[in-house]
Amino acid sequence: MHAKTTFVRDLTPGQKADAVFLLAEARQxxxxNGPFWALTLADRSGEVPAKIFSPQAQAHQDLAAGRFVHVRGLVGTYRDQAQVVVDELAVLDPDAEAALTLADFVRASERAPEDMLADIEALCREHLHHKPLRTLCRTVLTDPGVKARIMAAPGAVSIHHAYAGGLLEHTLAVCRACMTFCDLYPDLDRQVLLAAAVFHDLGKAWEYAPGPVREHSDEGRLLGHIFIGMxxxxxxxxxAKDLEPEIATHLRHVILAHHGELEWGSPKRPKTREAFALHFADNLDAKLKTVAEAVDEALPDGETxxxxxVRPLSRFVYRPARTPDPSQDRKDNPKAQQCSLLSKE
Structure with missing residues (x-):
């Protein structure tokens, strides 16, 4: 396999681009002065827009998202963002594609999908004491067709968790948030809330088309992930013959209402405490992830x-200075922790 050495994050205005990228979008x-191509070039580090102007554009008739392309051109700026003006573009043949390392081109969760799924299953074993609910969750999560879909699915196309494994990462975070809510509000039905959290975004594994390019499937565009998941x-x-009808109905409601409002694509608005809890846990994780990705992409580590x-949030977002925490410093520094222990003796 051929290792990729130049990534989107390395491209700066004035630099020459000469590398292989995944073609995430292609529009003629x-x-x-003639036809042009508006492209989005991608790899695991991000995406960058690119243009092929005439007469070079006339040499390409069938560029399509999902192909790998070797691009040569100059990095400039357009509307204060980097943009590649392409001089030469070659679509790789299947043999050249096979020699690439796919992980260089597709963003993925920092954790292995197997580990995140194992954590979700562990939460189910810990908190689901009602056998019909526990059996339902285990049966769905171990079903070969379902498992194959959810392992690599993204959590979105472009907003939060928009990378391979993002669906499991988001689902695990929402499950943990819901269990914390139950600690704070003991009257919540912990078991139906957890089962709903596990399945709330299940349909996203079908809403997005499989493959290296994040895009909606036809089914996803026509039906949406809530309907598909149900x-x-x-x-x-x-x-699940032993699952009481009233519990099954409540589970359905909590899942169907998790977007919160009709204008946000929710078939029903929340009408139980558990439905509100899942909605806010889902929204909280999505919003915090969106903020984190926006500042992490814009700023070096540790910089305010x-x-x-950020269009999804309709605002700019800020990374503030962190409050010093000596106790955390000791946890991160074994030598400091040892000195602290010695000072107590």
């Missing part, structure tokens, strides 16, 4: 400052 347009879950619910405008 027409300008006064469609996937219903056969398992029908087979503002992000560019």
């Amino acid at each position: 347009g027409q300008a006064k 469609q996937v879950l219903e056969p398992f619910l029908r087979k 400052g503002w992000s560019p405008f």
Whole structure:
């Protein structure tokens, strides 16, 4: 396999680009001086827009997202963002694609999907004491067709957790948040809330098309992940003969209402405490991840400052200075921890 040495994050205005990228988007347009291509080049470090102007654009008739391309050109700026003006572009043949390391081109969760799924299953074993609910969760999560889909699925196309494994990462975070809510509010039905958290975004494994490019499937565009998720879950619910109908109905409601408002794509608005809890846990994780990704992409580690405008949040976001925490410093520094212990003797 061929190792990739130049990534999107390395491209700076004035630099020449000469590297292989994944073609995330390809759209043909027409300008006064002839046709052009508007492209999005991608790898694991991010995405960058690119343009092929005439006459070079006329040499390419069938560029399509999902292909790997070797690009040569100059990095410039457009609307204060880097943009590659392409001089030469070659679509790789299947043999050249096979020699690439896919992990160089597809962003992925920092944790292995197997580990995150194991953590979700452990939460189910710890908190689901009602056998029908515990069996339902185990049956769905171990189903070969479901498991194959959820292991690499992203959590979104472009906003939060938009990378391979993002769905499991988001699901695990929402499950943990819901269990914390139950510690704070003991009257919540911990078991139905956890089961709903496990399945709330199940449909995203079908909403997005498989493959290296993050895009909606036809089914995803037409139906959306909430409907698809319930469609996937219903056969398992029908087979769960011991699960009380009223609990099954409540579980369905909590999942269906997790977007909170009709205008946000929720078929129903929350009408139980558990439905509100899942909605806020889901929204909290999505928002915090969106903020973190915006500032992490814009700023070096440890630096304070503002992000560019974040369209999903309709605002700029800020990374403030962190409050010093000596106790945390000792945890991170074994020598400091040892000195602290000696001072107590």
